[in-house]
Amino acid sequence: MIRVIVNGACGRMGKMITQGVSEQEDMQIVGAIEFSEHPQLGQDVGEVAGIGTIGVPVTSDLPAILDDGDVVIEFTSPSATIEHLQNVVDAGKRMVIATTGYDEEELAQVHALAPQIPCVMASNMSVGINVMLQAIQLVANVLGDDYDVEVIEAHHNQKVDSPSGTALRMAEVLAQTLDRNLSEVGVYGRHGIVGKRTKKEIGIHAIRGGDLAGDHTVLFVGTGDRLEITHRGQNREPLARGAIRAARWVMGAPKGLHDIAEVLF
DSSP states (O other): OEEEEEETTTSHHHHHHHHHHHTOTTEEEEEEEOOTTOTTTTSBHHHHHTSOOOSOBEESOHHHHGGGOSEEEEOSOHHHHHHHHHHHHHHTOEEEEOOOOOOHHHHHHHHHHGGGSEEEEOSOOOHHHHHHHHHHHHHHHHHGGGSEEEEEEEEOTTOOSSSOHHHHHHHHHHHHHTTOOHHHHEEEOOOSSOOSOOSSOEEEEEEEOTTOOOEEEEEEEOSSOEEEEEEEOSSSHHHHHHHHHHHHHHTTOOSEEEEHHHHHO
16 A cells, blocks of 8 residues: 655645545555644545545654655655655655746756656656647747747746746757757746747747636747647646655656656656
8 A cells, every 4th residue: 555645735736635635545645734823734635635534744843753654755846846756755665746936046956866766757757748738849840940939928926936837848848859948948927028939939928817727829920831839738637646656656666866757758
């Protein structure tokens, strides 16, 4: 039995992870973590997730329960993730990280810590999104510099980071494939008299509204035609399924920071 601890257990994704793990025959929830001032501390995480009592209270003390678990699934904030990752490294456990919104310093800390344990990290755990990443790489290889490239993402009005981690990952894949430096060619939205679009730039645009689960489109625009590749998230269930799949996979993985592509392909 794979013993799972969920960090960010009372959030949208945390609840869905709890629901999803409860449906697995080879997994069980043994811990649930939230920040120290969360109003649902002490409540049963099964009740929080809407699946009934499972005997696991929501707590804020990850180190106290790490011995009870095999793998930690993380959907929180960058600062919390770094703290939790250090806890997991100290305990010699495994981790699946789906948090986004890091700055460069925070990302460097994650990359320094994560290789010390078996760890899967991805900006998006969805199988469909990761197939799309493979597809845009293929298209960019074929079309090259003859087509302008733009990335558009749309999410719910509660999302705090912009652009989404998935959109940034798509832009990174495109830049790498087209032999460009994203820090030099990335254009994040446009406003005012910005001049003509440069040949090498990669546009990245964010839309926020309502309860959008997450839409991502990559446009390859040429003279006389365009190709659009789109993934539309109807809900967050694919993210939960991917994270659960990663948690199962990481149980047999060697130490190191692994990409979700290693899990899926």
